[in-house]
Amino acid sequence: MIKFLHTRIRVSNPEQSIDFYTKLGFELGDQKTSPQGNQLAFLHLPGSEHFLELTYSPDYKVEFPEDLMHTCVGVDDVIAYCDKLENDGIEIWPGDWRTKFADPANRQMAFVTDPDGYEVEILPNK
Incomplete structure (x- = not known):
């Protein structure tokens, strides 16, 4: 069996993003630093196995086309x-x-x- 485990999005301010997603009903799980130095926060919705991974890197500017x-x-x-x-x-x-x-x-x-x-x-x- 194959499972869809998580989706990663880049964020510019982890605390602000965590606050936003917890207001939506997400629960904060693990927070850690990756081997590459990224700050990671894993959030999930109760009853769902899929995680949202928020990734922050101070040298990465978050930019993407609208409606991507x-x-x-x-x-x-x-x-x-x-x-x-x-x-x-x-x-x-x-x-x-x-x-x-x-x-x-x-x-x-x-x-x-x-x-x-x-x-x-x-x-x-x-």
């Missing part, structure tokens, strides 16, 4: 989750998500952007 990649989380209640994130000071887009989600014909799909510009898509678990 994104991650996605599934939640039981998108409206309640987005409310919580907004209360934690995280901007949800589209900005009119409350109006859109009130219409049952619209799919509940939202995005947030992490401190380095990586997008995180939010979808219902169903």
